[in-house]
Amino acid sequence: MLIADPEESTTTTAPVHYLDAISLGKIVQIREQLLKAQATGMRVFRFESGDPSFSVATPVLDAVDAAARAGKTHYIPNNGIPQLRAALAAKVRNRNHLAGVTSDDVFVTNGAMHALFVTFGALLVPGDEVIVPDPMWTEVVENIRMAGGVPVGVELSAADDFEYRTDRIEAAITPRTRAIFINTPHNPTGAVLSVERLKEIVELARANNLWIVSDEAYEDVLYDPWTHVSIGSLAGDYADRVISIFSFSKSHAMSGLRVGYIVTRSPLMHGRIPKLLRCSINGVNSLAQWAALAAVNGPEDHLQAMRSEYAIRRDIMLGALSGIPGVRAFAARGAFYAWVELDESAYERLGVPDAAALSDRLAASGIGSAPGDAFGETCAGAIRFAFSCDTAMVREGSVLLRAALSEGIA
Numbered sequence: 001m002l003i004a005d006p007e008e009s010t011t012t013t014a015p016v017h018y019l020d021a022i023s024l025g026k027i028v029q030i031r032e033q034l035l036k037a038q039a040t041g042m043r044v045f046r047f048e049s050g051d052p053s054f055s056v057a058t059p060v061l062d063a064v065d066a067a068a069r070a071g072k073t074h075y076i077p078n079n080g081i082p083q084l085r086a087a088l089a090a091k092v093r094n095r096n097h098l099a100g101v102t103s104d105d106v107f108v109t110n111g112a113m114h115a116l117f118v119t120f121g122a123l124l125v126p127g128d129e130v131i132v133p134d135p136m137w138t139e140v141v142e143n144i145r146m147a148g149g150v151p152v153g154v155e156l157s158a159a160d161d162f163e164y165r166t167d168r169i170e171a172a173i174t175p176r177t178r179a180i181f182i183n184t185p186h187n188p189t190g191a192v193l194s195v196e197r198l199k200e201i202v203e204l205a206r207a208n209n210l211w212i213v214s215d216e217a218y219e220d221v222l223y224d225p226w227t228h229v230s231i232g233s234l235a236g237d238y239a240d241r242v243i244s245i246f247s248f249s250k251s252h253a254m255s256g257l258r259v260g261y262i263v264t265r266s267p268l269m270h271g272r273i274p275k276l277l278r279c280s281i282n283g284v285n286s287l288a289q290w291a292a293l294a295a296v297n298g299p300e301d302h303l304q305a306m307r308s309e310y311a312i313r314r315d316i317m318l319g320a321l322s323g324i325p326g327v328r329a330f331a332a333r334g335a336f337y338a339w340v341e342l343d344e345s346a347y348e349r350l351g352v353p354d355a356a357a358l359s360d361r362l363a364a365s366g367i368g369s370a371p372g373d374a375f376g377e378t379c380a381g382a383i384r385f386a387f388s389c390d391t392a393m394v395r396e397g398s399v400l401l402r403a404a405l406s407e408g409i410a
Helices: 026-039 058-069 082-094 111-123 138-146 166-172 195-208 236-241 267-280 286-297 301-321 344-350 355-364 391-407
Strands: 106-109 129-134 150-155 177-183 211-215 242-247 260-263 327-330 337-342 382-386
Touching (some): 058 286, 082 260, 106 111, 106 267, 111 138, 111 242, 111 260, 111 267, 138 150, 138 177, 166 195, 177 195, 195 211, 236 242, 301 327, 301 337, 301 391, 355 382
Parallel strands (some): 129 150, 129 177, 211 242
Antiparallel strands (some): 106 260, 327 337
16 A cells, blocks of 8 residues: 655655554543643642552662663673573572573563564564464564464453463464464453463474564562462473563563563574664663663562552452442463443443443543453453552542542533
8 A cells, every 4th residue: 555655745645654653542532631631730649550669679779779870881792781681590590490591591671562573573573473462462462463463363251260261262273373472460451371271282282383572570469378480381392382471560670760671592582683782772871771780689578568559459459349330350470450341221321322432431530441442353342450659549549430430520
């Protein structure tokens, strides 16, 4: 398809740029609307974004200061500072049970989103298909598209507790399938994949010679009795075809410092990833890497404290959403989102056609959310609320949210 380029002569045409098919993101748009309202003095409730409210640990901040004062503000090794890569290799061996990982298998990125960009850019050729859960965090499918790939959604269902069903994954495999993407704990539903399901996915990938890309950004945000298991620890001799992605944003509340990392033992990816790192960022911010080193080597008392506080927030929001006609909220097992499905009777009662219109109306009243169609093709009737903001905001905002979903918004 050709379109006229407004910056070109009206007598010429140019191919559609691939970025014109990429969305800016409804969550970003809602966030900007809320921030503008907040700047005018309006009270807003930041239920649209998954940004931890907790402060970065003092030793991490001290590490930034010490690194700056020591002059560690210059270009650094392309794949990450050696000390951080060594510490991360030890972390994934000991905590995630990814056997045999060395520093050479770790690549530091500008957050997990950049890790997705690099991974799909290094893995895919145009036309390759990647099977993804539907719903799924928007930026996953957009990064697949930017790499020339085709995301193929597999519907998740509340009837299955939003687990990624292997039979549906298998049905989606075609000769163009290159990889199966997984995310557990899952954004946006908060589902956690069982060990049994993870093993099934490994065997399915093995049988079809597929890669597995595993986004584990929420590995430390879990609620009893659920636990996180890295799929790479179950892959055995197929581990070289598993690419694992991690982040400091959620576990260490370092979302603004932008540090993530890719773990892969694949020689193919070892050859390609450094090229994308060099050409996209030429190294993650040096001070942020020293902060990440302090975080990964430091005490982990904060992890349980954060989990406990998130559990309080989850229960507050679930309590507020319970008992509303036509509204069904899934009790998150991990991450910090309430995934809410509304039936037609609820939309009719509220006087809006769908979740997108409801989300806009809530935003106008200062309540953030993310409509289901921001996450996939099969979930337009759902809406996501984040409870990562501080507990007082969750408590106050949940009262208003219940009123809005029960009685409508004036």
